[in-house]
Amino acid sequence: MKRVFGQIFGVVLLAGLFSHAALAQTADPTAAANAYVNAPHNWQMWFPEAGSPMQEKIDWLMKYVLWIMAGIVAFVGGLMVYVMLRFNARANKTPALFTHNTLVEVIWIVIPTLLLAVIIVPSISLIYYEADDSNPYMTIDAVGHQWYWEYKYESTPGLDYTSYMIPDDKLQPGDIRRLTVDHPIVVPVGKKIKFNISSTDVLHGFYLPSLGVQRYAIPGTVVTSWTIIPKVGTYYGECNQICGVNHDAMPIEIKAVSMDDYLAWVKVAQANYVMNSFAPNLLSSPMPVNQFADLAVVK
Amino acid sequence: MSSTTHDDHNTHAAHDAHGEHGHAKPSFVRRWLMSTNHKDIGTLYITSAVIGGCVGGILSMIMRAQLMYPHNHIVSSGTEWNAIITAHGLIMIFWMVMPALIGGFGNWFVPMMIGAPDMAFPRLNNMSFWFLVMGFIFVMLGLLIGDGTGAGWTIYPPLDNAKFSPGIATDFSLFSLHLAGISSLLGAINFIATILNMRAPGMTMHKMPLFCWAILVTAFLLLLAIPVLAGAVTMLIMDRNFGTSFFEPSGGGDPVLFQHLFWFFGHPEVYIMILPAFGIISHVVSTFSKKPVFGYLGMAYAMVIIGFVGFVVWAHHMFISGISTDSRIYFEVATLVIAVPTGIKIFSWIATMWGGSIEFKTPMLWAIGFIFLFVIGGATGVVLANAGLDQELHNDYFLIAHFHYVLSLGAVFAIFAGFYYWIGKMSGHPYPEFWGKVHFWTTFVGVNLTFFPQHFLGLAGMPRRYPDYPDAFAGWNFVSSVGAMISGASTAVFFYILYRIFTSKEKLADNYWGEGATTLEWAVPSPAPHHTFEDVPVIQ
Ligand code: HEM
Ligand SMILES: [Cu+2]
Ligand SMILES: [Cu+2]
Numbered sequence: 001m002k003r004v005f006g007q008i009f010g011v012v013l014l015a016g017l018f019s020h021a022a023l024a025q026t027a028d029p030t031a032a033a034n035a036y037v038n039a040p041h042n043w044q045m046w047f048p049e050a051g052s053p054m055q056e057k058i059d060w061l062m063k064y065v066l067w068i069m070a071g072i073v074a075f076v077g078g079l080m081v082y083v084m085l086r087f088n089a090r091a092n093k094t095p096a097l098f099t100h101n102t103l104v105e106v107i108w109i110v111i112p113t114l115l116l117a118v119i120i121v122p123s124i125s126l127i128y129y130e131a132d133d134s135n136p137y138m139t140i141d142a143v144g145h146q147w148y149w150e151y152k153y154e155s156t157p158g159l160d161y162t163s164y165m166i167p168d169d170k171l172q173p174g175d176i177r178r179l180t181v182d183h184p185i186v187v188p189v190g191k192k193i194k195f196n197i198s199s200t201d202v203l204h205g206f207y208l209p210s211l212g213v214q215r216y217a218i219p220g221t222v223v224t225s226w227t228i229i230p231k232v233g234t235y236y237g238e239c240n241q242i243c244g245v246n247h248d249a250m251p252i253e254i255k256a257v258s259m260d261d262y263l264a265w266v267k268v269a270q271a272n273y274v275m276n277s278f279a280p281n282l283l284s285s286p287m288p289v290n291q292f293a294d295l296a297v298v299k
Numbered sequence: 300m301s302s303t304t305h306d307d308h309n310t311h312a313a314h315d316a317h318g319e320h321g322h323a324k325p326s327f328v329r330r331w332l333m334s335t336n337h338k339d340i341g342t343l344y345i346t347s348a349v350i351g352g353c354v355g356g357i358l359s360m361i362m363r364a365q366l367m368y369p370h371n372h373i374v375s376s377g378t379e380w381n382a383i384i385t386a387h388g389l390i391m392i393f394w395m396v397m398p399a400l401i402g403g404f405g406n407w408f409v410p411m412m413i414g415a416p417d418m419a420f421p422r423l424n425n426m427s428f429w430f431l432v433m434g435f436i437f438v439m440l441g442l443l444i445g446d447g448t449g450a451g452w453t454i455y456p457p458l459d460n461a462k463f464s465p466g467i468a469t470d471f472s473l474f475s476l477h478l479a480g481i482s483s484l485l486g487a488i489n490f491i492a493t494i495l496n497m498r499a500p501g502m503t504m505h506k507m508p509l510f511c512w513a514i515l516v517t518a519f520l521l522l523l524a525i526p527v528l529a530g531a532v533t534m535l536i537m538d539r540n541f542g543t544s545f546f547e548p549s550g551g552g553d554p555v556l557f558q559h560l561f562w563f564f565g566h567p568e569v570y571i572m573i574l575p576a577f578g579i580i581s582h583v584v585s586t587f588s589k590k591p592v593f594g595y596l597g598m599a600y601a602m603v604i605i606g607f608v609g610f611v612v613w614a615h616h617m618f619i620s621g622i623s624t625d626s627r628i629y630f631e632v633a634t635l636v637i638a639v640p641t642g643i644k645i646f647s648w649i650a651t652m653w654g655g656s657i658e659f660k661t662p663m664l665w666a667i668g669f670i671f672l673f674v675i676g677g678a679t680g681v682v683l684a685n686a687g688l689d690q691e692l693h694n695d696y697f698l699i700a701h702f703h704y705v706l707s708l709g710a711v712f713a714i715f716a717g718f719y720y721w722i723g724k725m726s727g728h729p730y731p732e733f734w735g736k737v738h739f740w741t742t743f744v745g746v747n748l749t750f751f752p753q754h755f756l757g758l759a760g761m762p763r764r765y766p767d768y769p770d771a772f773a774g775w776n777f778v779s780s781v782g783a784m785i786s787g788a789s790t791a792v793f794f795y796i797l798y799r800i801f802t803s804k805e806k807l808a809d810n811y812w813g814e815g816a817t818t819l820e821w822a823v824p825s826p827a828p829h830h831t832f833e834d835v836p837v838i839q
Contacts, residue, residue, distance in 0.1 A: 039769075039771065040759045040760055040761075040771035041771050042770070042772075042774045043755075043774045043775065044755065044759035044771065045758065046755075046758050046759075047760075048760060055691075057687075058688060058690070061685065061687060062682070065681070065685060066682060069678035069681060069682060070678075073674055073675055076649070076671070076674045077671060077674075079649050080652075080667065080670065083652045084652075084657065084659075084667070087652060087653060087655050088657045088659065089656045092654070092655070093656060095590045095654065095655045095656040096590065096654030097591065098593075098654065099590075099591050099592065099593050099594065099595065100593070105594060105597060105643075108643065108646040109642075109643065112638060112639050116636075116638060116639070119635065119681070119685065123685045123686070124631075126687030126688075127627050127631070127686050128624065131624040168370065176770075177769060177770055178369075178770075179769050201457065201463065202458040202463055203455055205619075207695075207760075207762065209695075209760030212690065212691050214619050214690050214691065214693060214694075215621065216621065218555060219457060219548050219554065220548020220549070220552075220553065220554070221548070221553075221555070221621060223619075223621035238760070239762070240693070240694045241694060242381065242449075242450065242455075242458065242763075242764045243458060244377070244449065244458060245376065245378050245381070245449075246377055247381075247764060248377070248762075
């Protein structure tokens with residue numbers, strides 16, 4: 001873990017020095033989010049570090065269920081090893097012929113049922129928790145397109161922009177290949193953010209593993225989810241429902257910043273996005289080049 | 300030897316069929332292209348499963364080669380990638396696992412085990428098989444023509460509608476499902492008729508071997524599930540070609556409706572693939588423990604319960620499709636309930652071994668491997684059934700690991716258990732024991748190395764159906780690909796074993812497994828004669 005954070009820290013330093021040169025003139029209001037980057041690391045064996053209370057709860061329940069399951073697998077595995085050692089043809093020449101034992105048959109129905117009950121109780125409360133998207137501080141529409149995301153801030157008129165993956169040949173030092181995007185979602189820390197997830201073409205998946213959020217983006221309907229990010233930092237996600245040729249090339253990046261930075265960013269973004277003058281991060285094939293076409297559509 | 304017994308349209312054919320008692324050999328064409336014999340048709344099914352497995356396997360090797368390193372270029376484009384993953388899923392399910400377990404072993408051994416002379420409708424049986432072959436041609440066209448079919452085996456619209464998948468390839472793939480579906484449906488009707496009507500005197504339902512129970516339940520699942528798939532696929536074809544909008548939001552349709560229909564078929568489908576495997580495992584475990592199956596009735600009715608409950612859990616595949624909170628809770632609880640009858644099966648197998656005198660012949664190795672790995676797959680299934688956890692795990696590699704543990708390490712292990720168990724009965728020749736064990740161990744190491752690390756990838760957040768991925772996922776992907784290559788190499792061992800079997804001069808006794816093997820197929824010679832029972836067997 002330490003080593004990984006060390007690496008991330010180094011990367012972040014570099015990122016701060018070199019990236020987003022265009023914004024450097026105005027000082028990037030989201031720069032603080034570079035201090036903590038929650039991205040997957042090589043040989044990772046568990047969930048990402050929880051970036052939201054929801055992910056904390058998922059992490060907890062996962063450990064809880066998985067321990068019970070590990071117990072069952074170990075128990076069955078142990079039984080099988082015992083049976084193989086004790087009752088192999090060499091150790092036991094004459095087979096017994098019993099075919100019934102009411103007691104064990106009842107036990108192996110009752111105990112699994114109890115274990116399921118033990119799982120179901122906390123599991124259902126997690127479902128209710130995840131479903132509670134009431135009283136958000138703000139709502140962001142996340143709209144899937146082939147193959148980019150569009151983010152529309154419902155409470156900020158005119159703030160409606162597209163978010164493309166940085167293609168491999170345009171990566172800046174500090175960018176993460178296949179995860180960094182040109183225009184991330186920016187949110188204030190500690191506030192409840194609701195996502196209205198939908199699509200204009202095919203199904204997409206709005207998937208943020210470190211925040212515990214995932215919903216399909218479905219044309220013709222809006223599916224909601226929500227998050228709270230307590231810690232300033234950068235979080236990543238991916239499209240997680242097959243959506244065509246570039247399904248693997250429409251990641252999601254979220255920067256959580258302080259309220260002041262957020263408000264500063266809104267000003268910059270509003271001005272820049274509306275004037276279409278945001279540092280053009282021109283994309284090469286196979287991505288479409290006219291990434292700003294959507295920006296002009298200010299509602 | 301009257302020729303009027305069962306064929307009055309074509310007395311010639313009847314004559315020939317009867318001639319096969321050992322007198323005149325039927326011509327190759329007559330025997331294999333117009334077969335009405337359950338054993339020959341079973342052999343055809345098994346052969347086609349081997350071919351399907353090879354094609355699907357080659358596709359999976361291409362996929363793992365592509366994923367071995369990030370930013371790899373084995374597969375040239377996302378289009379090609381999507382065509383490959385789609386064909387891999389479809390072929391492995393409909394042209395490998397199902398033909399092997401149901402058409403193959405089911406045809407060979409269900410009539411034999413219940414003491415019936417053949418299937419109830421021999422010509423229908425032949426027709427089922429050839430529909431499957433046509434389906435295979437169609438699914439290959441769906442892979443190879445133009446851009447191929449790129450919507451994944453779950454064929455969710457709108458990605459496969461006329462706008463986003465304009466080529467004719469997608470229509471071929473959709474029709475291939477119709478053809479495979481008709482094949483399965485006719486097969487299911489045949490099995491139900493055979494098992495319900497053609498049991499030998501004394502073979503009551505409650506004496507029927509568990510493999511027959513398994514096929515009977517499977518047949519009912521097919522009978523109820525396939526028509527729903529057929530409906531959904533027909534609606535898709537209509538949307539694509541005739542301007543309807545069943546799943547088209549702009550025309551008042553709903554893409555989520557398709558998901559409901561698909562999984563109403565799809566979840567029973569996963570049990571269609573595993574119940575026959577359960578049946579085989581029961582026979583193998585009992586034979587090599589030299590003990591009767593523990594809790595026979597519990598075993599049979601556990602399958603019946605799994606079949607019933609399997610029809611009311613489908614939306615656990617749709618926890619994140621925006622279904623309501625109450626639906627999420629209901630489908631979670633219903634899904635978890637299935638773990639109980641599944642547990643009965645696992646524990647009963649262990650209890651069958653308990654007190655036995657276990658011999659670790661190759662089929663038993665596969666069966667023990669099956670039980671243990673299926674438990675792991677079942678455990679991750681229980682994890683996924685938690686809607687709250689599925690929100691994190693859906694569609695990532697944890698899910699991929701889950702269903703490959705129950706399929707590639709479950710159903711496939713059972714297929715090999717059945718193969719080594721029965722190949723002597725089918726061919727008359729023994730398999731080489733040493734190489735059988737080599738095959739088991741190489742496969743065991745290979746598939747575990749392939750699929751276990753995929754749990755980690757899933758937890759770390761790697762989505763499925765990606766041809767390229769962030770570099771952080773490189774490590775476990777590399778391990779997984781190495782495992783896949785070992786599994787691929789183990790297939791070469793399998794082909795060597797096939798070669799050894801078919802060139803062997805050794806002859807096997809009727810019951811080459813000895814005291815533990817008690818079902819009727821062990822009472823007839825090896826290989827089983829063209830007409831199994833000259834006299835109707837009577838079961839006490
Ligand atoms: C205790 C038994 C099982 C439970 C509780 C269980 C549960 C689940 C759940 C909840 C999912 C959906 C996960 C998601 O989409 O996010 C799933 C997926 C799947 N399961 Fe299972 N499962 C069990 C056994 C099996 C068996 C026996 C098979 C097949 C032999 C199977 C094959 C599959 C397949 C193929 C998928 C993925 C389908 C896809 O999205 O492509 N499962 N399982
Ligand atoms: Cu996608
Ligand atoms: Cu299911």
